[in-house]
Amino acid sequence: MDIYSIISKKKYKKELNRNEIEYFIEGYIDNSIPDYQASALLMAILLNGLTYNETACLTETMINSGDKIDLSGIDGIKVDKHSSGGVGDKISLISCPLAAAAGVKVAKMSGRALGHTGGTIDKLESIKGFNTALCMSDFISSVNKTGICIASQTKNIVPADKKLYALRDVTATIDSIPLIAASIMSKKIASGADKIVLDIKCGNGAFMKTAEEAEELAQIMVRTGNSLGKKTMGLITDMNIPLGKCIGNRLEVIEAIDILSNKGDERLKNLAVKIAAKMLEVTGQFDSDKSERIIKEKLISKEGLSKLLEMIENQGGDIKEIQNFDMDNYIPYKAKKDGYISSINTENAGLAARSLGAGRIKKDDIIDYNCGLYIEKTAGDYVEKGEQIIRIYKGNKDINKAVKLLDESFSYSDKEVKKNPVIYKIIN
Ligand code: URA
Numbered sequence: 001m002d003i004y005s006i007i008s009k010k011k012y013k014k015e016l017n018r019n020e021i022e023y024f025i026e027g028y029i030d031n032s033i034p035d036y037q038a039s040a041l042l043m044a045i046l047l048n049g050l051t052y053n054e055t056a057c058l059t060e061t062m063i064n065s066g067d068k069i070d071l072s073g074i075d076g077i078k079v080d081k082h083s084s085g086g087v088g089d090k091i092s093l094i095s096c097p098l099a100a101a102a103g104v105k106v107a108k109m110s111g112r113a114l115g116h117t118g119g120t121i122d123k124l125e126s127i128k129g130f131n132t133a134l135c136m137s138d139f140i141s142s143v144n145k146t147g148i149c150i151a152s153q154t155k156n157i158v159p160a161d162k163k164l165y166a167l168r169d170v171t172a173t174i175d176s177i178p179l180i181a182a183s184i185m186s187k188k189i190a191s192g193a194d195k196i197v198l199d200i201k202c203g204n205g206a207f208m209k210t211a212e213e214a215e216e217l218a219q220i221m222v223r224t225g226n227s228l229g230k231k232t233m234g235l236i237t238d239m240n241i242p243l244g245k246c247i248g249n250r251l252e253v254i255e256a257i258d259i260l261s262n263k264g265d266e267r268l269k270n271l272a273v274k275i276a277a278k279m280l281e282v283t284g285q286f287d288s289d290k291s292e293r294i295i296k297e298k299l300i301s302k303e304g305l306s307k308l309l310e311m312i313e314n315q316g317g318d319i320k321e322i323q324n325f326d327m328d329n330y331i332p333y334k335a336k337k338d339g340y341i342s343s344i345n346t347e348n349a350g351l352a353a354r355s356l357g358a359g360r361i362k363k364d365d366i367i368d369y370n371c372g373l374y375i376e377k378t379a380g381d382y383v384e385k386g387e388q389i390i391r392i393y394k395g396n397k398d399i400n401k402a403v404k405l406l407d408e409s410f411s412y413s414d415k416e417v418k419k420n421p422v423i424y425k426i427i428n
Pocket residue numbers: 084174179180181183184207
């Protein structure tokens with residue numbers, strides 16, 4: 001076997017077998033296959049696709065490239081939840097505590113900000129003292145104690161993905177549906193949970209721009225999870241506007257607390273409840289209606305809020321600084337015209353928050369936890385010229401770039417504009 005013939009086979013749209021996929025992954029990891037040949041194969045995959053069997057086999061081979069987390073020390077059914085990435089997406093901070101309050105064991109490994117989207121770990125680290133770098137035994141004992149722990153990935157999970165992702169990033173091969181599916185599912189499965197709920201975002205702020213692409217990705221991921229022995233469910237959800245009102249780390253923690261107090265943005269609340277309900281349903285203990293009823297009870301009784309606060313305390317966090325955040329200290333951003341807001345370029349809104357310091361451009365950039373945006377008016381709302389539509393929470397950086405991005409992000413229409421639903425489809 002040699003890599004030239006594998007590249008050539010994919011160039012002619014032929015299906016690769018298990019041995020060939022393993023040869024590629026193992027050879028790329030041990031440096032016997034150079035970047036230029038791996039790039040050629042990735043581009044052939046991007047252009048010609050992978051069959052379902054190839055994708056499942058690639059996922060499995062990538063899982064086997066590193067450590068697999070053993071969560072057998074946790075009593076109960078462990079459920080993980082993953083979002084394909086969005087702007088203002090603080091769902092994990094809301095849905096995971098709600099699910100944990102309903103008895104689901106949430107042992108979640110999360111990531112940091114990537115591109116224009118935020119990362120759950122950065123949001124949690126915006127809470128003074130919150131420790132995300134737990135060793136495996138503390139991670140497991142935390143879940144046994146409180147039912148929930150969210151930590152950053154410490155073990156050598158899926159090194160094949162780290163190396164391939166870095167290459168895809170510089171060879172314009174990120175946006176391949178089978179490569180995204182294998183990348184995400186390999187990390188989720190190696191992280192050890194028994195069941196998985198996927199939130200696949202679609203729209204102008206997401207990797208997947210259309211509902212069709214998002215559905216294709218979701219179907220492949222759900223099928224791959226199920227075929228590798230992890231019951232998986234997926235939701236396709238809207239990312240044509242930022243999710244909720246806040247973008248930026250501390251602001252998003254504040255908004256999560258607000259929602260768990262049964263206040264705040266209804267659209268965000270509905271999605272968070274649905275995802276938490278799926279996390280309960282996927283355990284197989286309750287059907288969809290009963291799961292949703294239980295989760296709504298946990299919201300109304302504020303048991304979800306207590307669970308979040310318990311997790312914060314258990315991981316060394318002090319919520320006081322967040323509670324004392326000065327919400328009145330902002331710069332208003334105003335509507336440019338009278339009319340209905342017809343669309344928001346959500347990626348730009350994420351980039352605007354990043355330019356204030358809420359995200360990273362380079363991996364080692366330092367995040368300013370206090371800055372971000374509060375979206376007062378969104379697509380479908382009627383506004384008058386000069387009306388305040390966004391609050392800009394400024395950090396140390398200049399706001400000019402953020403303002404320019406926001407100027408380019410909002411479109412207005414004289415005609416009434418329909419609001420998109422927050423959930424497009426559920427895949428069980
Ligand atoms: N997120 C991932 O983890 N991998 C991809 O390929 C794309 C998004």
